[in-house]
């Protein structure tokens with residue numbers, strides 16, 4: 333399915349940026365999961381644009397759950413969450429309709445959908461659709477946290493500025509994940525928040541944009557989740573993560589950073605900690621042979637600079653087949669990374685809810 337992901341717990345996305353609403357259907361959720369409306373609201377709030385580091389398009393994100401919940405708990409039948417769009421300004425897109433924004437999906441959407449696509453605001457390709465992923469992911473994330481599994485993502489690099497990395501010590505890591513949940517601009521070293529935001533503002537004042545790297549950690553995931561070969565935990569996670577608009581790279585553990593290391597440096601030495609097998613380092617990112625090894629799951633995503641920039645660029649009019657210049661109008665994020673981190677958490681929660689249901693059965697997520 334083109335807009336669905338997952339096997340046991342599956343999510344389907346629908347909607348367009350300037351249509352009446354966007355939303356998600358989650359099928360296969362366990363019955364009895366508490367729906368914490370405040371938590372969903374808080375996650376949506378963290379994804380919202382704010383200040384001069386985000387798009388001026390501001391939405392209320394007043395979501396509605398229209399099925400699959402009764403008396404505050406999931407019923408086990410398809411759960412549908414809808415988030416109305418309220419701040420569309422489609423006139424921004426009419427003049428530039430046949431011009432492909434470099435780096436955006438205007439041309440590929442046109443080729444695939446033969447001009448029938450809703451192009452306004454990027455249509456179905458817009459970052460706006462991720463609001464539905466966050467609402468759906470929040471339901472899974474709060475259910476997972478009740479099972480001792482916590483997920484956190486921070487901006488580990490932005491425009492060449494590095495944040496501290498996640499701690500190797502599991503106790504410290506859990507505290508860092510908890511702190512990130514309460515931070516609007518998600519960095520571990522709070523001193524980096526201001527300098528990174530300055531870099532976004534500087535790019536914005538030039539009409540330009542910046543990107544960076546998001547680092548994600550999952551603490552408390554049991555060993556044994558995932559499959560060898562095609563449905564490896566790396567495979568299913570990266571499949572879903574690459575669906576997030578603007579994600580252009582995913583690496584697990586040391587990934588590309590440690591390709592020059594020798595095996596003696598890369599290998600994670602093992603020790604017993606009580607009855608648990610643990611490793612002294614985590615260069616494999618908590619996965620061996622496609623299956624979780626019980627160490628924290630660690631991965632990073634490369635987030636590209638926002639494609640729509642207010643600088644003249646060379647492009648084409650794909651209807652006339654002519655070279656033209658474009659200077660994109662409309663309202664855009666000068667960086668998407670600080671918003672995308674919430675989407676990465678949410679997608680991770682959806683994937684893990686599915687993987688855990690496949691391993692232990694749907695009811696495993698019941699309280």
Ligand SMILES: Cc1cc2nc3c(=O)[nH]c(=O)nc-3n(C[C@H](O)[C@H](O)[C@H](O)COP(=O)(O)O)c2cc1C
Nearest residue numbers: 436437457458459577578579639640664665668671
């Ligand atoms: C939360 C979020 C917000 C985004 N905001 C914008 C935006 O304001 N302007 C823009 O051109 N792209 C934005 N994007 C990125 C585009 O949607 C994305 O680059 C485009 O769909 C092409 O997909 P690709 O970059 O994965 O190839 C955003 C992405 C996310 C996740």
